Amino acid sequence: MLEVRGLGRAFLGVAALRAVDLTVRPGEILGLIGPNGSGKTTLFDCLTGMQRPDAGRITFRGQDITGGRPDEIARLGLVRVFQNVRVFGRLSVRENLLASGQEHRERMRWARLPGLPRLARAERADLERGASLLARVGLAGRLDVPAGLLSYGQQKLLATAMALMTRPRLLLLDEPVAGVNPSTIEMVKAWIRELNAGGLTVLLIEHNVEVVTELCGRIAVLDAGEKIAEGPPEAIRQDARVLEAYLGR
Amino acid sequence: MRWLAGLALGAAVAAPFVLSSDYALHLAVMACVYLILASSLNLVMGHGGLLSLAHPAFFGAGAYAAALLAIRGAPFLAGLAAALALAAAAGAAVGLPALRLSRHAFVMVTLSVTLLFQILALNWTTVTRGPMGIPGIPLPALLGVTIATKTQFYYLMLALALACIASVVVVTRSPAGRALMAVRESDVLAAALGINPLRYRLQAFVIAAAWAGAAGAGYAHYISIVDPSVFDFYWMESLLVMVILGGPGSVAGVAAAAVVFTAVPEWLRVSQDLRMVLYGAILLAAILFLPEGLSGWLAARRTARALRAEQARA
Numbered sequence: 272m273l274e275v276r277g278l279g280r281a282f283l284g285v286a287a288l289r290a291v292d293l294t295v296r297p298g299e300i301l302g303l304i305g306p307n308g309s310g311k312t313t314l315f316d317c318l319t320g321m322q323r324p325d326a327g328r329i330t331f332r333g334q335d336i337t338g339g340r341p342d343e344i345a346r347l348g349l350v351r352v353f354q355n356v357r358v359f360g361r362l363s364v365r366e367n368l369l370a371s372g373q374e375h376r377e378r379m380r381w382a383r384l385p386g387l388p389r390l391a392r393a394e395r396a397d398l399e400r401g402a403s404l405l406a407r408v409g410l411a412g413r414l415d416v417p418a419g420l421l422s423y424g425q426q427k428l429l430a431t432a433m434a435l436m437t438r439p440r441l442l443l444l445d446e447p448v449a450g451v452n453p454s455t456i457e458m459v460k461a462w463i464r465e466l467n468a469g470g471l472t473v474l475l476i477e478h479n480v481e482v483v484t485e486l487c488g489r490i491a492v493l494d495a496g497e498k499i500a501e502g503p504p505e506a507i508r509q510d511a512r513v514l515e516a517y518l519g520r
Numbered sequence: 521m522r523w524l525a526g527l528a529l530g531a532a533v534a535a536p537f538v539l540s541s542d543y544a545l546h547l548a549v550m551a552c553v554y555l556i557l558a559s560s561l562n563l564v565m566g567h568g569g570l571l572s573l574a575h576p577a578f579f580g581a582g583a584y585a586a587a588l589l590a591i592r593g594a595p596f597l598a599g600l601a602a603a604l605a606l607a608a609a610a611g612a613a614v615g616l617p618a619l620r621l622s623r624h625a626f627v628m629v630t631l632s633v634t635l636l637f638q639i640l641a642l643n644w645t646t647v648t649r650g651p652m653g654i655p656g657i658p659l660p661a662l663l664g665v666t667i668a669t670k671t672q673f674y675y676l677m678l679a680l681a682l683a684c685i686a687s688v689v690v691v692t693r694s695p696a697g698r699a700l701m702a703v704r705e706s707d708v709l710a711a712a713l714g715i716n717p718l719r720y721r722l723q724a725f726v727i728a729a730a731w732a733g734a735a736g737a738g739y740a741h742y743i744s745i746v747d748p749s750v751f752d753f754y755w756m757e758s759l760l761v762m763v764i765l766g767g768p769g770s771v772a773g774v775a776a777a778a779v780v781f782t783a784v785p786e787w788l789r790v791s792q793d794l795r796m797v798l799y800g801a802i803l804l805a806a807i808l809f810l811p812e813g814l815s816g817w818l819a820a821r822r823t824a825r826a827l828r829a830e831q832a833r834a
Contacts, residue, residue: 320711321708340711341711342712342713342714342716342717343716345712346714353709353712357706357709359709360705361705362701366701369695369698370698370713373698373699374715383694383695384694385693385694420823433713
């Protein structure tokens, strides 16, 4: 699904990523962990075109996307959810969902004018999908609320629903349960598992060790910009280099 | 809202029968010019969230294009089409590089474009005749009818203004308009969801520029002379007052503000210099106390009331 080879990225000579190799297999949930500042978010930025890597290659479904434009990469089906909450604050939840889905329909160059039946049909279908996503996370009936007025946790759920509106093939989640209350954490866990069972491949950054070990079949560990370990959760827990990175010498 | 729009339309059509003096009719024609300029700028500023000071540049470019063609005997519609096309091309040429810049840099570049166009009009004397301007622009003829009276001009400009407002409404209700507003809220998030920020910003910028050009063509024929004052900052300040007080992103609010701020200063009989000072003060106050304009303030009140009702139910 996704192949990263020798990825490097430096800021003013300080290496944020050093020759990182990473493979995401179709249908899996791959966990990405590492101490603060180890380069996880920089890696996501490089994968989604928000930063240009200095070295290495990124291949997504057989296509070289290294240094591609963010919107082009997203239209290929590689979509991220940000760590800090991002929604279109002054637009209603409805408009947030529609805006997220509309670049991912089948080519409809001539059906982009309001009032055309084809556009109305497509938007109705998108809205139905959006409403069922909202219902899944307990936000049913909030379609007309400006997204900026939702609570922090609700905005986070909406942001994930918006990413799903794009019909991604690979979803990058950056700390989906950080700052979220315990009952919501359980719901998000079940949701991710459900989506994965439905065929969605997930690359997950998460600090909550419990969540990562429960969800992920494999875990990759970054430390100071280098991948220091990769494997099933049990092996990672006992890896000497991982323990050293987290606990210090 | 719908009946209010219908009422406004009815009033606009009936206006020449009610307005008694030539001077009042003149203001009505100018209100239409401002309606086109403010409504199209609103697409860029309100829905796009981009403070563009280049609107007078496109307005003036359209005015000069129409004037130069008309004095050489070209029919009105050809001049109008040329003004529209030239302004759109200028919009694309300015927007393509400028829209890649930061917000602040964009403001400065668009301001420079207006200043540059004025310098061009003043000094490219072989074409523009410099400060003397281009006088003697003939009356436009449309379908064999010569537009000669103020009332005829009013209906011509009103038709243009309604077409402009209709196009803004269509754009904002289309997927492109939704994408434009999403980019305004967060270009990073929009791009992450597959929306190309530059594409939709450029679309809006070019459409707005084209309408400014059309307004320029109509204005040139109406006052029958074009000189470098079409690029004056006075236009920009008036437009800013109309868009900001009307409420950026509110089509009806900006349209209402365009009419009000054409008429009120005239009735108050303040001199142009004093008007600039007053507008400056109004702008400052609006940005401080009503950042989303009067219509934004009304909308916020509606939302707050709805939220209170929801909380009371819960």
